[in-house]
Amino acid sequence: MLYVVLLLKLTQGCLNHPDYPLHISSRSLQTGPPVPEPDWRSIRITPYYINNTSSLGDIKSTFIPLAIEFYKKVLKIVYNGDIYITSSTCSGIEVPDTYHLTNTSTDVIILITYDENSETGAWAQPCECSEDIGMRPILGRMHFQGTFESMTWEQKQALCIHQLAHILAYDARLLPYFLGKIGETYGIDQVLGYTSRRNSQISYLKTPKLIEIAREAFQCNNLYGLDLENTFSEKSTSLHWEKRIMNNDFMVADSNIYYISYSDISFSIFEDSGWYQVDYSYSNNILWGYHKGCEFLIDPCVEKSNYMFNEFCNTSSSISLCDHSHTFKGNCNMGIQSSPIPAQFQYFSDVFIGGNDSFTDFCPYVKPETTGSCRDIGIENTIINTVDYGENACDSCKCLEGTYVSQFSTMSVHWHAGCHQITCEGNVAVVHVGGEVVFCDPGGGEVTVRGYDGYLICPSSDVLCKDLPCPFACYGNGKCVNGQCDCYSGYSGLYCDSGSMIRGLEWIALVVLVVN
Template sequence: MFIILILFQTHLSFSQQNLNDIDQDLTLQLHELNKSKHRQLNSLSLEEIDWKPIQIHFQFLENSEVNQEILNYITKILEISKIFFGRHLMIRKQQQSLVFGNKSTCGGIDIPEAFQQKEYYQDLVIFVSFRNDNTSNYYAYSGPCKITKYDLRPIFGVINWNLRQIQMKNVNSFTIQQNIQTSIHEIIHTLGFIKVLYQYYYDPQTLEFYNLTLEKDKNNHLILSTPRLMNISKEYFQCDQVKGAVMENQGGDNSADHHFERTYYFNELMTGSQMNGQSVLSQFTFALLSDFGFYRLLKYKSDFMTYGKGKGCDFLFKSCKELEVDEFCQENEYTCSFNNFGIGKCGQDQLSDQCSYRSIFKGMDCKNQFQYQTQEQIDHFSKTKSTISENSLCFQISYKEQKIETLSEKLSLIEESCYRYKCQNNEIHIIIQQNDNNYIQLHCPNNETITFSEINFHIKCPQDSKQICSHQNDCQNQCNSRGFCVNQQCTCQYGFSGYYCENECDGFRKEDKCLIKCDEQDFADINSMYCLTCSGSIFECLECDVGYHLKDNFCEPFYQKIETLSSIQFNSIIYRIILILIILI
């Protein structure tokens, strides 16, 4: 099965071609391994496993429709993605090279004979192809097509880009960041986030299969109940009854079961489509990568995610129509989007399970100064003295007098606008630009309304400034078009360093530093050119940050050993005996 990521607001239009081109190799390989899968994994020796940072190689396939400008652009996008995974993911070291073999296709994409027999000295080879599909709005699709018998890890895969969606005239720092997010999404599918492999996930510490039941709930959502996903779900939603991550149940065969459910994970990077605004790479995706069994994680930071956080079991098990929470809203009302990143209109899409949520309306992202806007939208922001920038948020406004008559009937309904802000001691201060040289800065206390004589409206302050101030993921100028932003820190392309890739660097990178050589306690990875910290078998972890557990020299996210049924039954009997003794005493 090959996975499509749609990058077209929230409207889905799937290409049917890949359904007909699904490569059967993976299913056939797994079928052959099925009866002997335990024997295959038992051939691994826990004592002899040597972990190393993953090396990904992109093998471009020729296409006469691809000009050099597009080729250079996609090369840059993939290079940054490769560095990101090399910085965070480790695999079991193997000595032999990779050879694709005599199969002539990978995911329905023709593989030239020269590449079939070529020896690759990396850990994952991804064939990169291009098609100009004018009938569909998908941005790219991907998937693995060959795994190793050694540990069932994908070693060959494909990413196909739709040339229709690559518009070089619109390239800017914001679209570069979105395209890297698309690339990261597709590579994660190629790394093993695909339904056919779910039953072959196993514990990297014990090499034991999870033997997942892959049950579905009453709404036909598949529940992926791997241990780390189960534990992070319980902790995040504050619900002990949840059995794992809830998977998408809509969007057709290319989306359902292969992504996190939009209703519960909103704009998480591994949901089935990319919404307006930036996605978040959360702990759910990092936990899932750990649960594959093929990989171990180096020390990392995930994006802050607040959608549904701490909302309890009702959020997961009750209908959204029964809930009164910020995540859901009344159909068609204009409002600030969830997290106040833009002006939105409450509505549904093909992944929303008939739930209405506040997503950013096209052209009204408070952070994207490069977006296309209608003249009416431009007028609205101008009349409300709005500022669109990476340091802006959406605020509710109310007019002191009659609404501005020059706006259309549609936009006159909007009582929100975008303003720059900054946080001081977890309190928001709004910055109103009066002209090119002058601005006014106002303290905006929680849930209060502020006003001043220079403007014709009041501004309503958010209910929880501390949450907004402490959960920002943005990087300055989107990493200056040279990196991938996660939780306010960039993974930079070769030749640059700094938190925001602002400095040239010919050496190794660590945090914001450029180093001639790495510190003794770190590993100098010549493939990513990053100094890797706490990398298990290379340099052992001695302690972990809050929320992580030290397991086999790695800092594991939200992991605890799942008790077997027999141990649960045994413990239950012991507890009953103790209770009876207490009563008798």
């Protein structure tokens, strides 16, 4: 079991869970000749609440059921009949008699516990895998603690989907049992690798579908694996992506993210386990680092105080900028830290200056303003300046930067971000500024606007005309198709929020919750 020690990953501040053993069971249930074709069916996940979980509120009543329904749509398993739990304990708690040594008509049982009087957070891990079904997990524990009142709808949904992923595939102890195309186990050396990159020792996953999708997403044909979070610990077996590379993906360790992405990269691990068929229509392409090449994965984010990719920044927090998705106005999170930044993450001459987020290796990037949503779906109403900048907030609006200021304004020309409606005609983006329109070159560049001094910077059409993930993942009430929510029966609205339990739109809370 030496590989467990080598695999353990944890990010600073993550909730630790004890290193409980993973139980392997076998009953040899197959009788008669083998089934000619696998019978793939939607996965059935059964939750069981162990203790007084009533204080979990909507985590229990809404978001755990939504997460279970999410995986029911996304994942299929080979049906082998009932499962049979042989383990008497699961991550330190007793398995209820209801499920112990009993045939149960489900595919996975999740034991859910809650501690109201502890630091807010959550963790999850698998407890038992069945040898009869290719070592697929059939039992796990999901633990919540503290209060989740400050979290938004989007964050709660991602929290529960994230935790279930740890039981289904994202746990280091499961990696040696991942299956190849003919049912052979890969072995740990075929799944996990180690190297030195960006002045740090890192570990990475290197499974086939992951490499295929990530190479296309980052446009890096030499990619041989994707980095896991870069701080080691012997206190957790949970696997997370390195946030500096996968910033707002649902499988990073930090929940202080917004516009959460359910990427095809993260979905690929379920397929690569060999246990699941995956419906990728419920996933989306990454935005962060999209088509930035191998350099984005290898090189420092900032060199000689200059940012190397436009996902990052190096300016004062007082200057308005656009975030990486170009859907929010925000500010660079660069600041003075309370202690020297670790040497490998020092990008500026002052060892105290860097990004405020340790999960991104202290790389500074634009964090949204609570009033900065160009689509006007923020927790606060979007503030726009129609007089000086000709701004607008709408579903098709995006964020652009420049020095442009109305010739009727009392302001002088200065750098700022602004929200503007974008319409795309083929690969040409049309930007609406006040009552004027400008046409952007597909490759991007500076344009001037009639009636405005200064200039506006057009990103490339790949940015302005690219379909984006649907906000709030369509509230779990629809599927995102070409950037638009296709609502299920009984739901309607731009984001499928009508006809459901939703009470208003919100996207980010100014809290930091780390998920393990």
